[in-house]
Amino acid sequence: xxxxxxxxxxxxxxxxxxxxxxxxxxxxxxxxxxxxxxxxxxxxxxxxxxxxxxxxxxxxxxxxxxxxxxxxxxxxxxxxxxxxxxxxxxxxxxxxxxxxxxxxxxxxxxxxxxxxxxxxxxxxxxxxxxxxxxxxxxxxxxxxxxxxxxxxxxxxxxxxxxxxxxxxxxxxxxxxxxxxxxxxxxxxxxxxxxxxxxxxxxxxxxxxxxxxxxxxxxxxxxxxxxxxxxxxxxxxxxxxxxxxxxxxxxxxxxxxxxxxxxxxxxxxxxxxxxxxxxxxxxxxxxxxxxxxxxxxxxxxxxxxxxxxxxxxxxxxxxxxxxxxxxxxxxxxxxxxxx
Ligand code: ADE
Ligand code: ZN
Numbered sequence: 025x026x027x028x029x030x031x032x033x034x035x036x037x038x039x040x041x042x043x044x045x046x047x048x049x050x051x052x053x054x055x056x057x058x059x060x061x062x063x064x065x066x067x068x069x070x071x072x073x074x075x076x077x078x079x080x081x082x083x084x085x086x087x088x089x090x091x092x093x094x095x096x097x098x099x100x101x102x103x104x105x106x107x108x109x110x111x112x113x114x115x116x117x118x119x120x121x122x123x124x125x126x127x128x129x130x131x132x133x134x135x136x137x138x139x140x141x142x143x144x145x146x147x148x149x150x151x152x153x154x155x156x157x158x159x160x161x162x163x164x165x166x167x168x169x170x171x172x173x174x175x176x177x178x179x180x181x182x183x184x185x186x187x188x189x190x191x192x193x194x195x196x197x198x199x200x201x202x203x204x205x206x207x208x209x210x211x212x213x214x215x216x217x218x219x220x221x222x223x224x225x226x227x228x229x230x231x232x233x234x235x236x237x238x239x240x241x242x243x244x245x246x247x248x249x250x251x252x253x254x255x256x257x258x259x260x261x262x263x264x265x266x267x268x269x270x271x272x273x274x275x276x277x278x279x280x281x282x283x284x285x286x287x288x289x290x291x292x293x294x295x296x297x298x299x300x301x302x303x304x305x306x307x308x309x310x311x312x313x314x315x316x317x318x319x320x321x322x323x324x325x326x327x328x329x330x331x332x333x334x335x336x337x338x339x340x341x342x343x344x345x346x347x348x349x350x351x352x353x354x355x356x357x358x359x360x361x362x
Contacts (some may be wrong), residue, residue: 025360027325031314034328036351037118037335038090038299039112039311040243040266042140042162044091044124045302046107053092063093075305080224081194083305090254091127100141105233108149108157114311117349118339122160122190125175126167131141135349144307158340159186160218163190163206165198172206187340190243195225200232207237213270216240216340223277227251232262241266241338246277248294249285259293264338268301269317270308281320290327
């Protein structure tokens with residue numbers, strides 16, 4: 025069995041995925057037509073050709089503009105459903121999915137509209153595929169902390185639909201420290217916490233995410249390589265890093281996949297995981313991310329297994345559900361080795 029086949033067959037978890045980053049050019053085009061929105065593109069192909077980025081901000085500008093076609097509950101349902109069908113095709117059995125309420129609230133779309141669309145798709149995927157999905161409510165760090173606090177207030181009636189809170193958007197100039205108060209509130213409510221840190225930002229942002237926000241996982245975190253003490257800390261405490269290889273390539277965090285540090289971090293004993301971030305913008309869903317690093321970095325079957333196990337261990341699933349997935353991974357590996 026080739027490693028590509030193995031990648032496909034292993035049951036996997038995805039922990040770093042922005043649902044707004046799964047909008048395909050086709051769905052963007054279709055929804056623009058449905059709502060009578062004029063896009064700055066003449067065709068689906070032109071949309072696809074616009075996906076050339078020089079850094080995180082150049083991507084975010086396009087990503088927030090694209091999200092404007094999402095207007096009613098069916099649109100949010102369709103967006104989530106298309107991703108969950110893809111999960112099923114790729115043997116993803118558990119997904120922890122971020123959504124950005126402020127992107128939609130600021131356009132006058134009520135919380136009830138997007139959360140209802142998302143949960144309808146999640147329930148259908150649970151019934152039809154046995155897929156488990158947790159939602160992570162993410163705050164936009166380019167906005168003031170007061171806006172995040174207000175978002176948390178608006179989200180209160182829907183918190184039974186949310187498993188964790190996150191922090192994303194433009195990293196440089198917006199350190200985790202800016203959001204200490206809102207994450208204190210989140211912690212008091214008993215939620216898990218994740219934050220993007222060390223994607224473009226310095227290692228000090230990763231320290232702040234750990235020490236000030238009390239994160240359970242760091243999203244990206246690849247710049248930890250620049251700080252020996254941080255590497256030791258992440259290893260000792262097994263703090264998961266949700267790494268997104270194709271995203272790092274597309275946003276010029278690395279110039280070449282052969283230079284990606286995920287294998288180096290794995291070999292150093294850090295709990296790194298593989299994820300797709302914004303798959304329709306970055307050229308690949310989860311399996312394509314695994315294939316890209318296996319090819320470029322010569323990752324072997326045992327290292328691949330460790331990466332997949334790391335994702336299951338780093339998920340927010342209860343222990344018995346983690347054990348069920350782990351034994352399914354063992355089953356696939358025992359077939360692979362025979
Ligand atoms: N929002 C969506 N994708 C993101 C990324 N890679 N970094 C920060 N914010 C994001
Ligand atoms: Zn991300």
